[in-house]
Amino acid sequence: MGLVVQKYGGSSVADAEGIKRVAKRIVDAKKNGHQVVVVVSAMGDTTDELIDLAEQVSPIPAGREFDMLLTAGERISMALLAMAIKNLGHEAQSFTGSQAGVITDSVHNKARIIDVTPGRIRTALDEGNIAIVAGFQGVSQDKKDITTLGRGGSDTTAVALAAALDAEVCEIYTDVDGVFTADPRVVKKARKIDWISFEDMLELAASGSKVLLHRCVEYARRYNIPIHVRSSFSGLRGTWVSNEPQGDQQVEHAIISGVAHDVSEAKVTVVGVPDKPGEAAAIFRSIADAEINIDMVVQNVSAASTGLTDISFTLPKTEGRKAIDALEKTRSAIGFDSLRYDDQIGKISLVGAGMKTNPGVTAGFFEALADAGVNIELISTSEIRISVVTRADDVNEAVRAVHSAFGLDSDSDEAVVYGGTGR
Amino acid sequence: MGLVVQKYGGSSVADAEGIKRVAKRIVDAKKNGHQVVVVVSAMGDTTDELIDLAEQVSPIPAGREFDMLLTAGERISMALLAMAIKNLGHEAQSFTGSQAGVITDSVHNKARIIDVTPGRIRTALDEGNIAIVAGFQGVSQDKKDITTLGRGGSDTTAVALAAALDAEVCEIYTDVDGVFTADPRVVKKARKIDWISFEDMLELAASGSKVLLHRCVEYARRYNIPIHVRSSFSGLRGTWVSNEPQGDQQVEHAIISGVAHDVSEAKVTVVGVPDKPGEAAAIFRSIADAEINIDMVVQNVSAASTGLTDISFTLPKTEGRKAIDALEKTRSAIGFDSLRYDDQIGKISLVGAGMKTNPGVTAGFFEALADAGVNIELISTSEIRISVVTRADDVNEAVRAVHSAFGLDSDSDEAVVYGGTGR
Known part of the structure; x- marks a missing residue:
């Protein structure tokens, strides 16, 4: 021992x-x-x-x-x-x-x-x-x-x-x-x-x-x-x-270990960023200098007609004010159009090493969300995780739908044995 | 500064x-x-x-x-x-x-x-x-x-x-x-x-x-x-x-600095102690070994007829039980008759360097107590202090009488300026 x-x-x-x-x-x-x-x-x-x-x-x-x-x-x-x-x-x-x-x-x-x-x-x-x-x-x-x-x-x-x-x-x-x-x-x-x-x-x-x-x-x-x-x-x-x-x-030889969710984040979108080298770096340097930790970052291809793109990222709601202030200071230097701030979002993540070798996971995830009528706003993936951002109101329903779709539901109705306080 | x-x-x-x-x-x-x-x-x-x-x-x-x-x-x-x-x-x-x-x-x-x-x-x-x-x-x-x-x-x-x-x-x-x-x-x-x-x-x-x-x-x-x-x-x-x-x-060129009192003590009397060298030492060694701090100690001259004397001392009430236990263990070795324990006592002390050069202080102290009808049970003095033990019930009256007798009373009725809690 x-x-x-x-x-x-x-x-x-x-x-x-x-x-x-x-x-x-x-x-x-x-x-x-x-x-x-x-x-x-x-x-x-x-x-x-x-x-x-x-x-x-x-x-x-x-x-x-x-x-x-x-x-x-x-x-x-x-x-x-x-x-x-x-x-x-x-x-x-x-x-x-x-x-x-x-x-x-x-x-x-x-x-x-x-x-x-x-x-x-x-x-x-x-x-x-x-x-x-x-x-x-x-x-x-x-x-x-x-x-x-x-x-x-x-x-x-x-x-x-x-x-x-x-x-x-x-x-x-x-x-x-x-x-x-x-x-x-x-x-x-x-x-x-x-x-x-x-x-x-x-x-x-x-x-x-x-x-x-x-x-x-x-x-x-x-x-x-x-x-x-x-x-x-x-x-x-x-x-x-x-x-x-x-x-x-x-x-458990399941593909998926679990479904996590998070409603403590907000989404910032920088609208109309000139699509040229160094622009994204300048944006995230200003965020880093303000000592703000960010989570997901998404950038789409730019519209060919305008040469402008949008960059979105998520961060803790508590840091929202600070991030907006930091970005506003760099607006003229970077030359973006505007900022959008949205704190009514939620994030649902599917985690499991099994997804590396199972190509159908992403599709299954999106199908489960679609069946539950949940709209996807942002997507981000790692080797063993897929995360999406949705409306905050949709999160609970989305988690239940995904949990069930990947065969994670237990047989009993109430699997949880709470201790004393039932947190 | x-x-x-x-x-x-x-x-x-x-x-x-x-x-x-x-x-x-x-x-x-x-x-x-x-x-x-x-x-x-x-x-x-x-x-x-x-x-x-x-x-x-x-x-x-x-x-x-x-x-x-x-x-x-x-x-x-x-x-x-x-x-x-x-x-x-x-x-x-x-x-x-x-x-x-x-x-x-x-x-x-x-x-x-x-x-x-x-x-x-x-x-x-x-x-x-x-x-x-x-x-x-x-x-x-x-x-x-x-x-x-x-x-x-x-x-x-x-x-x-x-x-x-x-x-x-x-x-x-x-x-x-x-x-x-x-x-x-x-x-x-x-x-x-x-x-x-x-x-x-x-x-x-x-x-x-x-x-x-x-x-x-x-x-x-x-x-x-x-x-x-x-x-x-x-x-x-x-x-x-x-x-x-x-x-x-x-x-203040007063003889007396102040009057203190204490009702937290008890009195132990060892009755019938053989009046020969080493007896008092044996008693207080047993108390000291029990790690009890004592305060006043009084021994009177022994009655010639019996060759026995009484030794009294005071100590914190909280230590009373311990002291009695310690003494009982030595009773046969020391050879005293009995123990008396009294926790209904109070101590009044008059303190002031001026009493060294003012021979009337002791007399004045005892007169004030007598006038207030307070009986004295033990007396102990140092160079700048006289203490007496009385009944606990008499203490407040005794303190007021002595305070007044030595001219310590202030002119106003209520000299105390309390702060917040008025402890």
Whole structure:
């Protein structure tokens, strides 16, 4: 039995009862002979409450102090969890990100891990302790300031520690039973995936699946750390994410792993761009200089009569204002006609390595959408993914139609076993 | 203008409004040309709420983890305070006890400061910043674990930093206007003291005055750091505590500085102790071995006929059970008759360096008590203090009588200017 890293999210440790339940689960792993490292998030709504307080004292909270504030949340949950474990008769020690050796760059509020030096964790394990580590936080290499890793940072902490400690597996405990073939809130017949490759999981995460964040999966793939996503409430086997399936992990020989959707994006269309070299580069340089991440980019062939073309791209709605401002400043230099902004869009993506060798997938996808009466506005593909943009109102119907057309529906009407909160 | 250390207690930063008010006060000090270091406690009831949570997950919270938990409170308040200051257009940086160089021993929950190495604070000040430091916490020298300093620890943090940084003054902001000649809740005519010596303040603190804790005053005296106790609500000049009065600090040429009282103690009487060398030592060795701090000790001459004497001492009520258990174990070895335990007592103390040269003080004290019909049960004196133990029910009446008899009453009926909460 080797070393296991377990990560528990805020909903799993929302109150004293949750902390005691999680403590029991951790002790069970220890009793089974594992060395156990636990990464924990802040309790329930703690982080949101701290953000509220910050906004009350200052409209623009500053980076360094904001990180100092937010990291208090994990400090509370990890200390309580260590106490609860001791109360079950096992030894536990809690460590801040800094104490655990999570070294980051200095970009406050969304720092990146650049090294993990878990000497104190290793010592704690060697002495027979369970090690509890604060998720979401680290310490900057140059200034020794407290940093936070941004959204989903605790998952990344867990995977990074698992890599540094050469763990057997990184278990991500959450409030759902695993990764599903579609969002179970939209598709009642969505099935839990038993095993999925890193590549497919990366595409699902990039396409709107919320269970695991892209950054965390990327990290796990780079260091080849199997992830096991499972419920802290039910304790059932969840979804394994790894290079290759192992043991009795079932691999569905479906062409498609799942259907993801995303309604958090908006579409910007730059109308009437002169069709000559350097124009697209100038547009996206102005977007990049404003530090805006974009998603899909589509350009059609230009109409021969005008020599003008339209370029569309999608980006998070929250960045919309900034993008429009950045583009307006370059309008005369680039010489486009106008800008169109549309935040009533949705994106539906079909993901699966099987589509590489199955030429009918694209056609089947579009037929399913057509049968459901859904109009396609943009199309973008990768080797193992097809994404389309539609009206936001059409998204749920489109997801259900595609899920069914590719044979992903489960036999039962209600496949989802929710844990406690039923997020 | 030199360096000022300001300390704000939990009631001063209980909510966003309080934090903004305190931020303004800090910025005012900075505008007046001072370098400013601020020590801050946890917001309002935060610490109590964290203790509640700990008790819910584990009946006996462990030392190291308990400290990790509690220190989250100051992390929140200091980060918010730094943000509020930045919002007023001034630069502020917050530091944990560890970052501020507060080095302690490893006694969790009541660690002692053994060194202060405020290199990062000095750098922050040199760069023109206001430095905000978490009170109540440090880092252990040997294991680099987070420690807490126990009750009143933030005051000690402030004085220790003031000493290490060679500050002009350590300002302790609280929710009352300063140190009074008696507890204003008991004596309506109590007066605010303008200046008091370290020695008198130490005796008042040891005798039940709650405004400053003994440990903090002791530290300030050792390093000769003047303390200014004042209200964070009114902003009025409060009480200066120092070796010698300076400038326009008024020194009342009264014999007595103040009257303190304490109803938190109990009295233990060891009855029928053989009056021979080593008996008292054996009794107090057994108490000391149980790590119980005692206060007053009184032994009368033994009755010649029996060769037996009674020894009484007082101690915190919370330690009563432990003391009785410890003594019972030694009963046969020491050979005393019985133990009496009484927790319905109160202590009244008269403090003032003037009593050294005024032989009538003791007599006047006892006369005042007699006139008020208060019976004296134990007497103990130091060079600048007389304390008596009475029935708990008599304490308030006794304090008022003594306060009046020694001319401490103010002219107005209601001398106290309370701040916000009116603690």
